[in-house]
Amino acid sequence: MQIGICGLGTVGSGAFNLLAGNRDEIYRRTAVEIRVVQVGCRRDHPDCDLSATNVTRDIFEVVNNPEVDIVLELIGGTDDALKLVLAAVRNGKHVVTANKALIAEHGSEIFSAAAGMGVQLRYEAAIAGGIPVVKAVREGLAANRIEWIAGIINGTSNYILTEMARPGSNLDFADVLKEAQNLGYAEADPTFDVEGIDAAHKLTILSSIAFGVPLRFDDIYTEGISAITAGDISYAGELGYAIRHLGITRRVGDAVELRVHPCLVPQDQMLARVNGVMNAVMAGSDQAGPTMYYGAGAGSGPTASAVIADVIDIIRSDGIHNVANLGFLPEAIQSKPVLNIEEVTGSAYLRMVVADKAGVMAKISTILSQHGISIEALMQKETHGEDAHVVIITNEVLEKSLNAAIRELSSLEESMAEVARIRIADL
Amino acid sequence: MQIGICGLGTVGSGAFNLLAGNRDEIYRRTAVEIRVVQVGCRRDHPDCDLSATNVTRDIFEVVNNPEVDIVLELIGGTDDALKLVLAAVRNGKHVVTANKALIAEHGSEIFSAAAGMGVQLRYEAAIAGGIPVVKAVREGLAANRIEWIAGIINGTSNYILTEMARPGSNLDFADVLKEAQNLGYAEADPTFDVEGIDAAHKLTILSSIAFGVPLRFDDIYTEGISAITAGDISYAGELGYAIRHLGITRRVGDAVELRVHPCLVPQDQMLARVNGVMNAVMAGSDQAGPTMYYGAGAGSGPTASAVIADVIDIIRSDGIHNVANLGFLPEAIQSKPVLNIEEVTGSAYLRMVVADKAGVMAKISTILSQHGISIEALMQKETHGEDAHVVIITNEVLEKSLNAAIRELSSLEESMAEVARIRIADL
Numbered sequence: 001m002q003i004g005i006c007g008l009g010t011v012g013s014g015a016f017n018l019l020a021g022n023r024d025e026i027y028r029r030t031a032v033e034i035r036v037v038q039v040g041c042r043r044d045h046p047d048c049d050l051s052a053t054n055v056t057r058d059i060f061e062v063v064n065n066p067e068v069d070i071v072l073e074l075i076g077g078t079d080d081a082l083k084l085v086l087a088a089v090r091n092g093k094h095v096v097t098a099n100k101a102l103i104a105e106h107g108s109e110i111f112s113a114a115a116g117m118g119v120q121l122r123y124e125a126a127i128a129g130g131i132p133v134v135k136a137v138r139e140g141l142a143a144n145r146i147e148w149i150a151g152i153i154n155g156t157s158n159y160i161l162t163e164m165a166r167p168g169s170n171l172d173f174a175d176v177l178k179e180a181q182n183l184g185y186a187e188a189d190p191t192f193d194v195e196g197i198d199a200a201h202k203l204t205i206l207s208s209i210a211f212g213v214p215l216r217f218d219d220i221y222t223e224g225i226s227a228i229t230a231g232d233i234s235y236a237g238e239l240g241y242a243i244r245h246l247g248i249t250r251r252v253g254d255a256v257e258l259r260v261h262p263c264l265v266p267q268d269q270m271l272a273r274v275n276g277v278m279n280a281v282m283a284g285s286d287q288a289g290p291t292m293y294y295g296a297g298a299g300s301g302p303t304a305s306a307v308i309a310d311v312i313d314i315i316r317s318d319g320i321h322n323v324a325n326l327g328f329l330p331e332a333i334q335s336k337p338v339l340n341i342e343e344v345t346g347s348a349y350l351r352m353v354v355a356d357k358a359g360v361m362a363k364i365s366t367i368l369s370q371h372g373i374s375i376e377a378l379m380q381k382e383t384h385g386e387d388a389h390v391v392i393i394t395n396e397v398l399e400k401s402l403n404a405a406i407r408e409l410s411s412l413e414e415s416m417a418e419v420a421r422i423r424i425a426d427l
Numbered sequence: 428m429q430i431g432i433c434g435l436g437t438v439g440s441g442a443f444n445l446l447a448g449n450r451d452e453i454y455r456r457t458a459v460e461i462r463v464v465q466v467g468c469r470r471d472h473p474d475c476d477l478s479a480t481n482v483t484r485d486i487f488e489v490v491n492n493p494e495v496d497i498v499l500e501l502i503g504g505t506d507d508a509l510k511l512v513l514a515a516v517r518n519g520k521h522v523v524t525a526n527k528a529l530i531a532e533h534g535s536e537i538f539s540a541a542a543g544m545g546v547q548l549r550y551e552a553a554i555a556g557g558i559p560v561v562k563a564v565r566e567g568l569a570a571n572r573i574e575w576i577a578g579i580i581n582g583t584s585n586y587i588l589t590e591m592a593r594p595g596s597n598l599d600f601a602d603v604l605k606e607a608q609n610l611g612y613a614e615a616d617p618t619f620d621v622e623g624i625d626a627a628h629k630l631t632i633l634s635s636i637a638f639g640v641p642l643r644f645d646d647i648y649t650e651g652i653s654a655i656t657a658g659d660i661s662y663a664g665e666l667g668y669a670i671r672h673l674g675i676t677r678r679v680g681d682a683v684e685l686r687v688h689p690c691l692v693p694q695d696q697m698l699a700r701v702n703g704v705m706n707a708v709m710a711g712s713d714q715a716g717p718t719m720y721y722g723a724g725a726g727s728g729p730t731a732s733a734v735i736a737d738v739i740d741i742i743r744s745d746g747i748h749n750v751a752n753l754g755f756l757p758e759a760i761q762s763k764p765v766l767n768i769e770e771v772t773g774s775a776y777l778r779m780v781v782a783d784k785a786g787v788m789a790k791i792s793t794i795l796s797q798h799g800i801s802i803e804a805l806m807q808k809e810t811h812g813e814d815a816h817v818v819i820i821t822n823e824v825l826e827k828s829l830n831a832a833i834r835e836l837s838s839l840e841e842s843m844a845e846v847a848r849i850r851i852a853d854l
Binding site for chain 1: 458567728756759
């Protein structure tokens with residue numbers, strides 16, 4: 001089987017070196033030689049010995065190379081990547097990609113082109129790196145009606161939240177972000193990771209393969225972790241919760257929830273135990289119950305592991321596309337409305353900074369009660385100066401009602417800052 | 428696609444009902460109707476509506492029924508099951524089984540018969556119930572050189588260990604076993620589960636699909652959990668460990684370790700957080716690093732989920748057997764010696780009951796030191812009466828040396844009981 005690699009960054013170099021290093025082990029599984037016949041990259045990679053490899057600076061040469069059977073699209077981004085993948089497909093080549101943005105935003109067009117040409121389009125590496133979660137959901141759980149998926153699918157955010165929670169750390173988001181950037185766990189511009197866009201791309205795909213709904217990246221509700229404070233981490237801990245940045249998608253009646261935001265997760269749950277840059281995806285389904293898939297969500301080796309697993313799948317399937325791109329056949333994909341976040345029901349953590357005056361608790365309770373919200377737990381914390389922090393765990397309530405209450409609470413004369421809200425995971 | 432079900436117990440009834448209940452969702456994934464054309468069972472199952480089903484009391488009728496394309500072998504045991512599966516294969520039928528004992532003990536014969544007939548033989552449900560771990564290892568990690576696997580693969584044992592560790596429980600093995608039997612989590616004769624035989628069957632298969640070695644059930648080292656005391660659970664907890672019953676297989680030089688026994692697992696590790704009847708399998712591999720697969724390891728729904736996922740795989744593969752039975756092609760299976768447990772290296776927890784006399788600690792330390800064993804941690808606990816419990820964590824040492832030391836320690840005149848040893852997991 002002849003491979004062309006486009007892009008020789010972290011993932012491309014990992015795939016190139018994996019094919020060399022694990023040649024024998026892969027041959028034992030397939031009895032097929034996998035040869036890299038061309039690499040297209042802007043510059044060579046210091047970790048790769050390219051002396052015996054046909055290298056081109058023009059990535060489009062790779063997809064036009066008649067010797068190439070499978071193209072690995074590992075350049076990232078969406079503009080060139082889309083052109084490249086469509087060109088490869090039109091040339092009758094199978095494509096393996098690690099590009100979540102590409103699949104989340106242009107998957108429908110690409111899948112339909114691939115189906116038209118009878119080639120395979122695989123993307124295991126797009127979600128949760130080395131964890132074979134696309135395979136688990138599309139194939140391992142294929143006998144189930146999947147009810148929900150909740151995942152820690154961005155290592156940078158999880159690293160930051162874990163570090164903020166390290167005993168004695170007491171660091172705020174900005175400090176830990178700087179530390180993560182120094183360690184190479186966060187980009188110079190961290191927006192994609194810490195504001196949840198990367199996670200939203202992945203969740204878009206997970207939702208489609210779980211429920212057989214179209215890819216709906218534009219409808220996803222996305223909230224990052226930059227507003228989480230050291231105080232939130234500590235108060236949540238006292239109440240028995242860890243804070244995690246989750247992607248959650250769930251069937252609700254005839255609609256689906258599709259949302260990425262920070263969550264309080266009960267400390268005894270597996271997802272609360274996922275630390276550092278690790279990822280985990282939990283799926284709830286009617287027969288298998290909850291199952292979880294855990295591992296490294298990024299990095300050269302783990303992502304290359306997923307890319308080459310897809311190559312091996314193509315080899316083992318004799319070129320026949322057995323599993324539909326979204327797990328469900330194109331004609332069975334059913335559009336369902338995505339619930340507006342205001343229509344989502346759940347309990348929440350509220351943190352208020354209030355002037356420490358008599359009667360303020362009475363005002364807070366009254367407002368909550370007027371909106372039909374009851375208090376499940378309450379903590380009042382003295383801070384330096386005259387302010388106090390009030391932390392409340394609400395009952396399960398429609399987000400629209402809670403928003404109205406939060407607006408009123410924020411406009412209380414005793415309120416010294418916007419009321420912070422973190423949703424509580426109900427898994 | 429036409430199915431024949433042999434066995435209508437917990438798993439068979441679950442598979443039957445799953446096919447009825449999730450017919451539409453499965454059709455959306457495959458565009459193939461799955462029809463149960465015959466059920467062979469000793470007696471009907473109260474949860475199954477068999478009014479429209481062809482039921483026979485002779486299971487061999489099912490494998491001889493020319494209408495049946497895929498046989499589900501869900502009768503358990505090894506004698507009849509082997510005959511049944513071989514007959515089905517000879518009749519050109521694909522087989523899906525949930526039978527770990529059958530695969531661990533007779534897999535080679537069955538796989539070779541299936542290959543000869545060009546039919547598929549699938550067994551996802553044989554390991555860890557609803558968790559698609561066979562698929563993860565054989566396919567999801569196929570680009571890796573897998574280095575080790577460690578798993579909690581028996582729910583009964585894990586339930587008992589979890590209950591013994593419940594705060595304030597202080598119950599011994601026998602008490603919790605009785606409770607588990609009342610709840611239906613343990614059989615009337617619990618030997619298979621609590622003595623590790625069931626886990627050994629599963630680990631045998633996991634070792635083969637991880638490393639491409641032959642199935643070697645007879646060479647596995649197996650130790651159960653019946654000797655674990657409430658004291659061990661509590662001392663381990665004080666030292667920062669949970670006790671879990673693990674199956675561990677690992678490459679060591681040109682050999683493999685293959686062992687099932689209780690382990691101390693550091694409390695901050697994911698496997699230590701797997702509670703109750705849940706299962707989890709962790710795999711260490713050269714590219715993906717550690718990945719873990721978690722979920723329900725038994726029960727009607729979860730096991731049926733795995734059985735029918737195999738059926739869907741057969742449908743999706745157009746009858747072509749793409750993935751070798753053990754992940755590696757038959758001609759690539761390489762025999763490796765299984766390390767005798769005495770040749771395994773690791774640290775251990777020792778618990779001694781000693782007469783509380785001056786000089787006893789000196790004797791203990793001397794014996795350990797004479798065998799080249801150093802003490803990493805030590806606790807002495809007063810008990811009622813004159814005895815004391817001495818708990819020691821050793822450094823990493825060859826088990827043969829530790830055994831010699833344990834024999835000497837046990838024969839000390841101050842020693843009031845056999846020295847207990849629990850190995851420490853090094854993952």
